[in-house]
Structures are given as structure tokens and as C-alpha cells.
Amino acid sequence: MEEMLTIGLSALAATLRVATPLVFCAMAGLVSERAGVIDIGLEGKMLAAAFTSASVAAVSGSALIALLAAMAMATLLGLLHGFACITHRGDQVVSGVAINIIAAGLTAVLGIHWFGRGGQTPDLPVEARFMPVFPVSATDAGAALPLRFLAEVLGGHNLLVYLAFLLVPLVWWLIGSSRFGLRLRAVGENPEVVDTAGISVEWLRYRAVMICGALCGMAGTYLAIAQNAAFTPNMTAGQGFIALAAMIFGKWRAFPALAACLLFGFLDAVAIRLQGVEIAGIGQVPVQLIQALPYILTVILLAGFIGRAVAPKAIGQPYLKER
């Protein structure tokens, strides 16, 4: 019982850690797609940001400068996406895929060239990373459950984890209640109306892809210098796509998207912890089955419980001003 409780609490703590980059990216994608710009390039922007933050942290020794540099890098890639799709009305999916490929290739090549370690960046010292804000020591097993929950699940994370979860209500408010958000949604649903009202469709969409880039920058920074202590080639490992799925799962809304990210994170954390554990009545479950569990559950949930997700109406369509 005690063992199961410990495993449960540590799984919840791990859920927050694993879900953090997903939350950043899902919110990034949400802002962009609500403005009508599809963003397949979340993965690439996150990867480029991870590389930038790890390199800058290695050179400057400052986590904060690394974060800013990574956000700038991802924003630049966002602008590139915008330049191709908003200004030149290119295909948004193609541009996103191109960004993913550029990021995967360029980070490895530059990494090999600069650091000569097969694409890895140097290991970072503690000062150049985001470390836990409230370092908590392990609580006694006898402590009250709420206390343990507070210490073991909510405590002991780094700044970016808390930032990710604070971001969700912020995005919810921004999209749902602010004037900017109202216009952003209108641009995603019916850009002609916005244009008729005398507001620039292009500038609104540009702002959306810039916000999207900055948030992807935070996700990449988290991966490279908070969760790990160096960049390794392809370290995003498809998380950008999982975030994209989580956003669609959450029907382009902030809190449901957060729930989806937490679900993915939780399934992953549980899969890790169920390995080699005897489950009452079943015995030890094979590794392969446990590792397939998140995907099986995702399919079941998607097929059975989520229902139809309706995308913003003008998504993927470049806006052409008619004369």
C-alpha cells in the first residue's frame, strides 16, 4: 500500500515534468491555429530552441540569457513560417514540414561543427540551468497525505514547469476575453470580416505566429537546460507532434488542451513506473505491453470519448484581399 502510494505520487510529479513541453507547445499551436495558421512546425521550432538554449547556456553560463536566445530563435522561425504562409500565401503544412527538416538538420550540423561531440552540446553546470525553485527534501512516509502531495508532487520543480501551467489561464483569457483574442479568433474564422472592419489580417496573423514561436522557445529551453543538461540531436523525439495532437484533442481550447497534455504525460509516467511491478491478480506485465499502453489508450479515447473536433473555419487558407 505504502509502495503503491509512493509510486502514485512520483507518477503525478513526473506527469507535470513530462507534460511541461507539451503544454508550452500546445498553447503555442493553439494561438497560431486560432488565427488560422496551421503549425506543423512546433517540433522543429522546439528543437531549434533546445539547441540554441543549450549552446548559449554553454557559452554564456546564464540560463536566463539562454531562454531569451531560444525564444528569439523560435520566434525567427515563426516569422519565417509567417513570411512563407502569410505574406506569400504558401502552403502552411509544407512550410511547417520544411521548418522541421531545417531544424533537425541544422542543429546536428552546427552542433558537430561548433562542439565536435557528434551533435551534442557540452554538459552544463548547475548555474547555467533551471533548477528546482523550492528544493524539497523527501518527506516522512508518515506525513499527512495533503502535505506529501504538496511536497512531492507540486514542489521540487523548476521555474519553467510552473510557468507552463500559469500560461494556460493566460492563454485562455487572451483568446477568450481580450480584445486581441477576439480579433485573433475572428481572423481564424472569418478574415474578411476583420478586414472589412479595417484591421490588418496579416499583422494579426504575424503576431500569432510570433507568440507561437516564443512559446515553442520556452518548450525547447525546458527540454535542453531544465529537464536535461545538454542538447542531443533529435531530442524532441516527436513531442511537438504529440502537443499538436493534444491541442486537437482539446478542440483548440486552452483547458481541454491542458487536460490532454496531462493525460499524455500521465500515461507516460505510469508506463515508466509499472515496469517490473507486480500488479495484484495479474502479476508482472510485459514491458512491451506497458509501453504500448499510452498509444492504445489514446486510440480508445480518441475513437470513443472525444467526439468531433471542429477546427477554426479559415484554418490553412491564406487570406487574399479581393479588390
Added chain:
Amino acid sequence: MRTYFGAASVAAAMLIGAIGAGAQTAPQPAVVYDAGGKFDKSFNEAAYNGIERFRKETGGTYLEFEVNNDAQREQAFRRMAQRGASPIIGIGFAQAPAIRKVAAEFPKVNFTIIDSVIDLPNVQSVVFKEHEGSFLVGALAVMSSKTGKVGFVGGMDVPLIRRFQCGYEQGAKHVDAKAEVIANMTGTTPAAWNDPTRGAELAKGQFARGVDVVFAAAGGTGLGVYQAAKDGKRLAIGVDSNQNHLHPGTMLTSMLKRVDTAVYAAARTAREGKWVPGTTSLGLAEGGIDWALDEHNARIISAQMKERLETIKADIIAGRIKVHDYMSNSACRS
């Protein structure tokens, strides 16, 4: 035609990453690394160090290739064989099917495979008794553990890694029959060799359950495990290469698997015309397996621990301790 041929060989050189050029007398050796990459600071890097030692000591050149996906393996070996490399050294058990096929096509080319056995007249197989080394570090882990719980993080779930795990468990139980070993595998595909983020999560999961010493046999994934151990102020044990220097103070030791020596020997003997096919099995007795003690971990290994470990090592070599090999019967009990 000549320009065409020249262009083709330039392209091949770029593809395969030839080091050095110029007139050669003896055929140059080639190394094909496994997934995880040349600079994984572990298994593949040991092979790289071995072939680099060959290059420095003999002045010979070599060809190399890093496998990024399974489809490249066979092509890589065939390409090396066509370019006249010999011996072609395949690093890792995953290369076995490709070598078996290509070695049959090129009976005059010599192949060496690390970590697997191929019974062909032109293939040399080098395997290691990882269970012996894992037994040693398992014993050391329990000696250093305060909680009596030690962890194991494996890379891809394959018999070879189960052999590490099984040896480790036996070593742990040898020191303390009540010791508990919590083991995790990273995954079931070659991607499991290069996923430090997941490695760190696995280690943190084990720490939450009371583990305070963790052994990673997982290639590049291990780097995440060692980092997590450092961040969580626990101890970690490296594998294949001597990884003590990565985080001095929290790296308890490394289980050495002298892939570097094996690669060096294969290249060197071939250059001297003494390369022979067949199977060699290297363990503690042959110096192919060992544990690492250097200036980076000397502070955390007490004299008693060292003495006790050396006794166990001598007992294994003398046959007084029998370490069961998982791969002999696909089970962790005899």
C-alpha cells in the same frame, strides 16, 4: 567515364566519411557504429577510441559509418566491402543479420562483429561476459547503498541487456540477500539507446521508490540517468567506457567492457596479417571486462569496499563464484 568514377568515389567518401586518403598498402579497416552514435560516451565511443588508437599507433587509415536507421546497415557493410576495406568491424549485436548476409557475398573480405556470434569462415566474433562485470558492480552498488535498494536502467529490451541485469541482480544479492533491485528497460526499439530524457525519468521514478544507486546499461540514454543521479544526489554506475569523469562524485564506478581493445586488436592483427576468424569470449580473466577505479571516484570507494570487490573478482576468475549467464537459457536462474 573517369570523371564519373571519380565523382562516384567522392560521393562515397562523403557518404561514408573516410578519414585520410593517399596510397595504401594493407587494406584499411572499417568500423560501422550502432545506433546511439559514435559519441555516446559509452559503447560506440569505446569502439571509436579503439580504432583511433589503431590509427595513432600504426599510422593506418580507416573508414567509418554511423548507422541512423536499420535500413542502412546492410548497405553500409556492402559499400565497405566493395571499397576493399578489411576487416569490417560491426559494432553491436544489431549488425549481425547484415554481416551474415554481406559476409556470405564477399567471402574474401574479413568481418569482425562485437557482441554477437556469426559462424562463417570469414567472420571473427567477439563477445563479452557482461554478466561477470555486472555482478561486480551490483555487489559494489549494494555495498554503497544506504537503503538496500539499487536500480538498473537497460536500453533496448534484448537478451544482451537482460544479461547485464541478471548479473547485476546476482551481485547485489551476493552481498546482501535482502537487497532489492528495481529494473527498467527504456524501450523495445533501437531508439532506446539514445533517449536521455526518458532515461532521466526512469531514474527519477526509481529514486522515488528508494533507490540510491543506479546502473545504466543503455548507451546514450545512460547520460540522462547519470545526470538525474547527480541532480538527485544519488550514485550512478557507468557502462562500457569509463564514464567516471562525467560527474565526479556521483559516478560510483563504471563497468568496463573493453570494446576499444577488441576493435584495436582486430584492426592491428589484420594489418600484421595475423587476423583469425572464430569466436573469442572475453571476461574478467581475460581483462575484457573490469570495473573502473580512477581519480574521479577514489573518494567514494573505501578501502574495505575495494578489497571486498577485488576478492569477489578473484573468486569469479577462480570459479569459486559462478555467475549465471542469462543468455545460456534465456532465464535469470540456472
